Amino acid sequence: MANITLAIPDEIYKKMKKYKEIKWSEVVRRAIVEYIRRIEEGGFSITSEELLEELGEDFKKKLNELSAEKAIEGYEKIRDMEWKEISTTQAN
Known part of the structure; x- marks a missing residue:
C-alpha cells in the first residue's frame, strides 16, 4: 500500500487530536475512495483545473x-x- 502525506490547517489538527480514538488515515482513505468513485461515475462535473482554482x-x-x-x-x-x-x- 502506498503512503501519502498531506497538510491540514493547525486548527483542524487540534480538533482531530481531541478524537484520538478515530483512525484519521482511514477517514481520509475512505474519502479519497468515495471521491474517485464519484469522479469515475461522472458524479462530479469539475476538472482538476477547476478544483485547483476552487482551492485557491x-x-x-x-x-x-x-x-x-x-x-x-x-x-x-x-x-x-x-x-x-x-x-x-x-x-x-
Whole structure:
C-alpha cells in the first residue's frame, strides 16, 4: 500500500487530536475512495483545473513550493507517529 502525506490547517489538527480514538488515515482513505468513485461515475462535473482554482492561489502556491525533501520529511514523521500509535494500541 502506498503512503501519502498531506497538510491540514493547525486548527483542524487540534480538533482531530481531541478524537484520538478515530483512525484519521482511514477517514481520509475512505474519502479519497468515495471521491474517485464519484469522479469515475461522472458524479462530479469539475476538472482538476477547476478544483485547483476552487482551492485557491494560496493552496496552489504551497503545493508548488513543497520540495521532495519536505514531503519525505513529513511522510517519515507521520509514519513514525502512526507506528507509535499502532504499537501502543496493540500493547493495550
